[in-house]
Amino acid sequence: MTMETIDSQQDGSIPDSVAESESAHMQMQTGQNSIPTLAQVSVAGSGTGRGSPAVTLVQLPSGQTVHVQGVFQTRQPSVIQSPQLQTVQVATIAEADESAESESVIDFHKRREILSRRPSYRKILNELSSDVPGVPKIEEEKSEEAGTSPNISAMAVPTSIYQTSTGQYIAIAQGEAIQISNPGSDGVQGLQALTMTNSGAPPPGATIIQYATQSADGTQQFFVPGSQVVVQATTGDMPTYQIRAPTTALPQGVVMAASPGSLHSPQQLAEEATRKRELRLMKNREAAKECRRRKKEYVKCLESRVAVLEVQNKKLIEELETLKDICSPKTD
DNA sequence: GCCATACTTCGTCACCACAC
DNA sequence: GTGTGGTGACGAAGTATGGC
Secondary structure (H helix, E strand, C coil), rough: CCCCCEEEEEHHHHHHHHHHHHHHHHHHHHCCCCCCCCHHHHHCCCCCCCCCCCCCCCCCCCCEEEEECCCCCCCCCCCCCCHHHHHHHHHHHHHHHHHHHHHHHHHHHHHHHHHCCCCCCHHHHHHHHHCCCCCCCCCCHHHHHHCCCHHHHHHHHHEEEECCCCCCEEEECCCCEEEEHHHHHHHCCCCEEEEEECCCCCCCCCCCCCCCCCCCEEECEEEECCCCEEECCCCCCCCEEEEECCCCCCCCCCCCCHHHHHCCCHHHHHHHHHHHHHHHHHHHHHHHHHHHHHHHHHHHHHHHHHHHHHHHHHHHHHHHHHHHHCCCCCCC
């Protein structure tokens, strides 16, 4: 199904707004109770010319400008574009309505089924965009994220990822590059990469990072293979990291993690399990962020389409009235 | 200023789908 | 069968707003 009556002009396209989508969407939502600001849609240069394709410029709340062509020329596409999407949306709306009126009637498993059948927002939007040229796609990997992704998993194929007590992430890659990311900076700005120059081969069967909370001189120390220490200086806004020889013995509260091959004691097994769990949590955290971002983008896209379709609907009604006037002239 | 309420954001868990 | 990613649901913490 196509939607040739809509020609989107991507001056503020949705995928580009990923970075600002948070704030933009928040502004849209912080009004009275999350009602989409469809009232901001402005129509310019309507020109309901009969016979000639009237082009309407629609200014969407997001700043996106959309051309809406005359509605006489082509048959109106359905409001819901792709069959898959239709199924999903109908299911969702039905679920909402049902829950409002007779939620108790709905079987839990049925609801579960409906939910589980729902494809991801990326899928939905991409299907939508393949049908509608004006609808942007959600990129598999954002280009801006490609270089410095907030996901630790996207960084230089790290072999081990650790989180410090201050929330920072340290990833030790195959090439013995140490990457430190600051979660507070939404992922990436705080990402640092260090390359160990003289680490040599790691101890047999062990990839170990040992974390010490804070040394006496106000620095943070991360113990890494080769009896070396990554020291974080606390001066200034930008933390600096240095590879040093350890100044102290292994401090209290140290966390050690070993590769599975070297696990022997139940304690090591437990630590490995803890490490895996933390890794899983970290990944899930990032996945949840990504999911929410996509969801916002998806909702934004739907809101834009609603705005466009409302304008189209308005034009259709106007033209219907015009036709009525033509076909039934007053006899007075 | 304090409190209550509503709303937003975030982390986590549980579940499911999919790839291997 | 297992691992992993995606997403709904839930609760906690933070923030905004309005009434007193």
